[in-house]
Amino acid sequence: MNSLVVPSSHRSIMLMASVGFASLMALGLLSLSSSQGSSSSSKRRTSRRKQSKRRPKVHLRGLYNLGNTCFLNSTLQSLASLSSFNLYVEQCVELLSEGNGDSVDAGIVIQLKEVLDQLEPYDSRVKALSPRNLISSLSYKGQWIASRNEQDAQELFQMLSSTLQAVARKADGSLLGVLNTNQPIGNSFISTNQQQHQTADDRQNKDRRSSNAAPENPLLGMAASRTACVRCGYIEAIRHSTFDNLSLTVPRAHITTIEECLAMYTAMDRLDDFCCRHCSIVATLARIKRDLAEHKAHLAKSDWPSKKTKRIVAQLSEQQHMLEEALANNPEAELKGIELSRPPPSTSTRQTMIARPPKILALHLSRSIYLPTGGTAKNPACVQLERLLDISPFTTTGHISTIASAPISGPSLSASRYPKESLAEVRRRNCLYRLNAVVVHSGAHDSGHFYAYRRIETDPDADPLLGSSDQWFMISDTSAVEVPLDTVLGAGNGYLVFYERI
Ligand SMILES: [Zn+2]
DSSP: OOSOOOOGGGOOOOOOOOOOHHHHHHHHHHHHHHTTSSHHHHHHHHHHHHHHHHSOOOBOOOBOOOSSOHHHHHHHHHHHTOHHHHHHHHHHHHHHHTTOSOHHHHHHHHHHHHHHHHTSOBSSOOOOBOOHHHHHHHTTSTTTTTSGGGOOHHHHHHHHHHHHHHHHHHHHOSHHHHHTOOOOTTTSOEEHHHHHHHHHHHHHHHHHTGGGOOOOOTTOEEEEEEEEETTTOOBOOOEEEEESSEEEEOOSSSEEEHHHHHHHHHSOEEEEEEOOHHHHHHHHHHHHHHHHHHHHHHHHHOSSOOHHHHHHHHHHHHHHHHHHHHHHTOTTSOOTTOOOOOOOOEEEEEEEEEEEOOSEEEEEEEOEEEOTTSOEEEOOOEEEOOSEEEOGGGBOTTOOOOOTTSOSSOOOOOOTTOOHHHHHHHHHTTOEEEEEEEEEEESOTTSOEEEEEEEEESOTTSOTTTOTTEEEEEEETTEEEEEOHHHHHHOOOEEEEEEEEO
16 A cells, blocks of 8 residues: 555545656655755765675666555565564475465565565576566455555564464464564563563473574564652562564654664653552552541440441451551552542553564654644654664663662663764673664555665675665665765655664
């Protein structure tokens, strides 16, 4: 499809108005010419010419558009550029040859590998490929692709990711598989305690099936989130959830950066109207103590105390004990038979951060704006990208703060502008990423065209920090044009951005 994803309740009738190929080419040429305007750019151009003399000429295979399938073509070109993703697909196909996976998933994974293999770089011109067989396999997956004008690059990405995960999970058949389900952040939380149990079980399961371990999903990362009450300081369990991509809200600005989008995602929110369990227990305990005192006074005054009053006093005393125990040891404990009072609403802080960085960091730049009229529009903000991305500021850095008003993790150790000596340290912490591909959406919210920028490695032994062996291509369906890195970083209209850890 050509539109950006909108929850189905907000979907309006989609218009199909693909931006013509000619205008896209014009876009590419415009970017090229604008970066060649200054004298410094002219020096860069000369040095690029020198580089290109040394480099082998690379050709990429395009994909035919089979009717609004640009979302599929651009996503496949991007995925093809990710070495750990290609390895993962290969491993999933091997699992299928051992009889794992149902036939629909198997068909998709096998066809996906067929296409990815053909999207490898060539040293001579190659004809474009028709992704017809993959589309046909995808069409078996429910109603997907049946109505192609409602498709979106992110939906396709998530569908391919969950299909691969289903194949890997079937081979795994362990708690690790359950833990690894591709759920978006916020949907399925596992408390820290549960997490510890599962990790121990994982280890046992891993030992049992060491000969048939599931391949590691390079897209899978883990997020940690924490909700804390500002009034009493109580912190609900730190919850962990897995993710295969992070959906980042793009700020409403003319120009922004990928780091700003990540900072917004991991920022600490303050929410009013929070009902804190600890405050509830405190309020309930106060109420029960009052009731108990009244009934005890009644008992003391009465010469012939009723059995009923005695029973109530015993019950309230037991409840007081349970509440005091809960406050002292575990406020989350079940409090059977006690109706909790609702304290006055308080303010809470809420924050989510990356607890385990994935090999491939897939970022979805959510550009949907919900209008007061009920419709949707596209946020056209220009999101500038970095070739190297240090995600340390957005991770828990292994230390989680339990102070309600403090961020989850301590201040980042990273130097955001990358002095060379700090990069090794960032890399050691698994926090340094290199841009590999971008799916771009041009046009309005409910119409337009998807195309991709894709990095090609011309020298596998080159230092990834320098980027001297990178070649970048803009690929729109059947056309692949080499572009300078500046065009990719400054294009601004990214929709899916793929970083791979180095
Ligand atoms: Zn509280």
